[in-house]
Amino acid sequence: MVNGDTADRARSYRKAPERRAQILASAIAVFVERGVGASLRAIGEAIGVSHAALRYYFAHRDELLIEVYRAHEATVREATAHEPSAPEEVSAVAMMERSAERNASIPGLVELYATLTTDALQAEQHPETREFVHARFRRVRADLAERVRAGQASGAVAADIDPDDAAALVAAASDGLQLQWLLDPEAVDVRRSLALLERLLPGPTP
Amino acid sequence: MVNGDTADRARSYRKAPERRAQILASAIAVFVERGVGASLRAIGEAIGVSHAALRYYFAHRDELLIEVYRAHEATVREATAHEPSAPEEVSAVAMMERSAERNASIPGLVELYATLTTDALQAEQHPETREFVHARFRRVRADLAERVRAGQASGAVAADIDPDDAAALVAAASDGLQLQWLLDPEAVDVRRSLALLERLLPGPTP
Known part of the structure; x- marks a missing residue:
């Protein structure tokens, strides 16, 4: 034995x-x-x-939850590697529309994401989750800000919009809309609401 | 005994x-x-x-958490009863700016709110929380949509914007920005990001 x-x-x-x-x-x-x-x-x-x-x-x-989410992100990166993604090609809003569309079929992972961000608010109890979510938001905002800058360079987006403020807004709107949609799919249309943001932050004209 | x-x-x-x-x-x-x-x-x-x-x-x-949040909302209603709040006076974005400003000094309650919305996603485990959060979002969106309609009636907001889509967007942006700010107060400015939405949904001119 x-x-x-x-x-x-x-x-x-x-x-x-x-x-x-x-x-x-x-x-x-x-x-x-x-x-x-x-x-x-x-x-x-x-x-x-x-x-x-x-x-x-x-x-x-917390370690398991973070690893699950991280592995999911890696899968998404692989699956979307062939899609156009350069800041000059895809606007900040279009990027979030794409991701919201993917997430619509995997509510369990949106739940996991909500759990991670809520845990992250309690830094003392969830130090690793805090660090993970903090770093993730910085990465997401940096990517979106670059797309806003590209929009400004092309003349599509007003020059007096701060790219970092706009990036935080787009990320927030996308997260919040997906959550509202999960709770009330008949009352909320993520794509239509996000499209309103496109008036403010238009993408490159094809 | x-x-x-x-x-x-x-x-x-x-x-x-x-x-x-x-x-x-x-x-x-x-x-x-x-x-x-x-x-x-x-x-x-x-x-x-x-x-x-x-x-x-x-x-x-769940009952305790809901009651705490409900009691907090009642306190806010009382404390703000003297402030102007008619849809013709206060725009959707201004309303959310006001609430975000209040919340900035009570992060514990924003955490509680995040916990309730995350729990609500798991309807089976948290049926009462689901019902509470679902009803709360409907109430919030209905209020914001009315403000967008008032903006349209006054000619400030474009007539082709759907008030319900705009309401969901404003609520989502406000929730998401407060969460990002709590996690990273140096990188995110709720007021500045929300102000961008005012370009899309301007309030009545004083």
């Missing part, structure tokens, strides 16, 4: 990265399909992995 | 509404001051009320 345990343990260590990746993939699949509660226990039950095993591969709940 | 218990219990029943209101007031004070985790246990510890007592006055965590 003891020998068996030790051998299992050694195998488990060797296998760790692979098994961890499997668990992550199962977790993503569950989030994509329907979303789950955000507790390690709920996730473990949904993917058929014991709580102890989850704790073995992920230090805590 | 048994008699004493019974007498205590009877007194407690008689006192219930008063004690419940006291607990609610303490909870609001704690949220205003610094915010707490959203578990009944964390709230109980913060306000010095036993978990059992909390469970006695509030059926579950």
Whole structure:
């Protein structure tokens, strides 16, 4: 028994990265399909992995949630690598429309995103989530600001609009609209509301 | 002992509404001051009320959170009753600017709001929160849409803007910007970003 345990343990260590990746993939699949509660226990039950095993591969709940979201982002990057994305080609608003459209079919991941941003507000309890969400927002705003600048360079966007203010506005509108839509799909149309922002921040004319 | 218990219990029943209101007031004070985790246990510890007592006055965590937020909204309504608020006087964007300014000094309540909206996404686990947040968004959007319509009637806002689309956009932008600001106050300026929306949805000229 003891020998068996030790051998299992050694195998488990060797296998760790692979098994961890499997668990992550199962977790993503569950989030994509329907979303789950955000507790390690709920996730473990949904993917058929014991709580102890989850704790073995992920230090805590926040680490698992962040990794799931990160892996999802990487998948999106890969899947959209062929789409035009240069700031001169795709406006800030068009970029968010694209992402909102993708998210409409994966409410579980939008829920996960909402959980991460809410957790991030409590920096003391969720230091890693705070850092992750903080850095993510900076990255998103920097990308959107560049698109606004490109719009200004092309003459489409008014020169007196501050690109950073506009970037925060577009990111906020996109997040907030997706949330309202999930809660009330008949009353809210993300695309139509975002399109209003295009009057302010028009994209390049094709 | 048994008699004493019974007498205590009877007194407690008689006192219930008063004690419940006291607990609610303490909870609001704690949220205003610094915010707490959203578990009944964390709230109980913060306000010095036993978990059992909390469970006695509030059926579950969601009920307490909703009641705290509802009581906060009532306080705001009272405190702002003297301010001009007619749709003809205050634009949709100005209304949200006002509310964002108030919220800047009570991050704990913005956290609570974020928790409620995130919980609302999981209707099965949080049916009452879902209903509360759903109804609140409908109310907020209806109010903002009326302001956009007043702007259109006065000729300030373009006639071809759909008031409901604009209302969802303004509410979303305001929520999202406050969240980004809490996470990164140096990088995000809620007022400046919201002011960009005023170009699209200008208020009545004074």
